[in-house]
Amino acid sequence: MVNLSSMVNLMEKVLCIEVLEKISRMQRFLRLEPDVARQQGTEVLRIFVTALDGILDNLTPILRRLSEDLELDQWESLATVRRLSDIMNSVDELHTQLQFIHGTWLQPETHVFIKSVLEFIPEDRRPKRVSVILSNSYSFEESDLSLYFEYVLRRTNVTIAIQRETPTVFLPKIERDNPLNWAILVHECGHADYEGINKVLQGRQIIPDQVDASTKDILRRWAEEIYCDIFATQVLGPAYLASFATFALALAGAGGAEIASETHPADIVRICIIREVLEKNNLKVALAQPWVDYDDVTSFFYNVLEKRTKLDRKYVRPMVPLPQLPLILQDFVDASCEQIDELISLSRQLTLRDFSRIDHLARRLAKGIPIASYHNPELVELRRKDFQEVELDALRFNEVKQAVQEPRTLLWEIVNAGWLHKIESIYPDAFALFFTPSDTALQEKIASWGEELEATDRLLLKSIESSEIQRLMEET
Secondary structure, eight states: OOSSSOOOSSHHHHHHHHHHHHHHHHHHHHHOBBTTTTTHHHHHHHHHHHHHHHHHHHHHHHHHHTOOOOOOOOOHHHHHHHHHHHHHHHHHHHHHHHGOOOOOOOOHHHHHHHHHHHHHHGGGGGSSSOOOOEESSSEEEEEEHHHHHHHHHHHTTOOOOOSSOOOEEEEEGGGTTTTEEEHHHHHHHHOOOOOHHHHHHHSSSSOOOOOOOHHHHHHHHHHHHHHHHHHHHHHHHHHHHHHHHHHHHHHGGGGOTTOSSSOOOOOHHHHHHHHHHHHHOOOOOOEEEEEEEEHHHHHHHHHHHHHHHHHHHHTTSSSSSOOOOOOHHHHHHHHHHHHHHHHHOOSSSOOOOGGGTTTHHHHHHEEEEEEEEBBOOOHHTTTTHHHOOOOOOOHHHHHHHHHHHOBBOOOOHHHHHHHHIIIIIIHHHHHHHHOOOOOOOOHHHOOOOOOHHHHHHHHHHHHHHHHHHHHHHHOO
């Protein structure tokens, strides 16, 4: 049994488990993809599998050290994180080679997910459709496919004009079955809210006058990214922070979470903004049992990423200089957040009440039960006596009726319950499996754990599908 309250090396263990999860998901992807009818690519698949086994061999010394359950010193921690980053980079590089694997299709639930997200955008500025494409690159991105095709063909001296907006988001191939990491797609859908973003950029001045032209361009791009982070946070709540934090934790690499680019603010700046939005709106998913000193989903993932950031801060120099003075940057972030908060005006605003069912839903997931609908056992117990009465007035009859009904669960409930289940069930199982000394081969361990991940994915996909079916039935 894992002792959650006195866990040592938590950040390193979470990072290690996230890397192992990526490997497990690639193994599953390869297992599902061969074209049996033509025996297409079977030799290529074997090469991928062999490469993944080699990557696992590189993880063995790290797992052995973390299994000792002794606190790493500063240099050991740095070496462990750096080595895990190298291994994650190797997985990332191998992911780009999935272009050689054919026959990949999106899960239909992905389209349901995207459709539910777009409903948060007011109808007068809502895009009719956002397409989803599986990507060979392990990255979540957004682009207008029409503009991209126009650009590609222009390089061949052929000019075309598609003249329509075609917002498109890109999902890494190995995440096609994983609704928990589809949360990052919500950010990418925010880029399709063109009118909302333009209101922010053209409204009250948020970019300081004293910065030069190139810096202004950078800050405009950063303002759009902040808009999309706030958009995703208002749509999903803590689940977006959890997905973003694990992505940043695993992909930070040698650059560190404090490194900004010309297109994106530093990860730690973004996660601070996300946490502030959650705190301001009092959106919280509590843990049944605290991990070390963390008692909710947000604090757990925020502090795990912050610990890595502090470790990197001592040894990593920024690759892209921050726009001039830190004071100017802070003023820009504050002004951007304030203006976005005023102008974003989504169709729905989540409140703490919307998250009241998450704990019960997570417990159902732990029992292997889909969570497409919610049945409140406390309400049934409260109305038990009324069930036995022959005659009820209209008010009490409606109360009894509501008690026995199972209203459908909604997108943000399913994804947040999934992340809570991951912290309370999947992580402890993984820690016990990988960080407890045993004679079981690592390949055998990851195969066993992969089955647990796959079972959770199936539950979440079935929940999204069944919730959508119930919605369609309610509308007819």
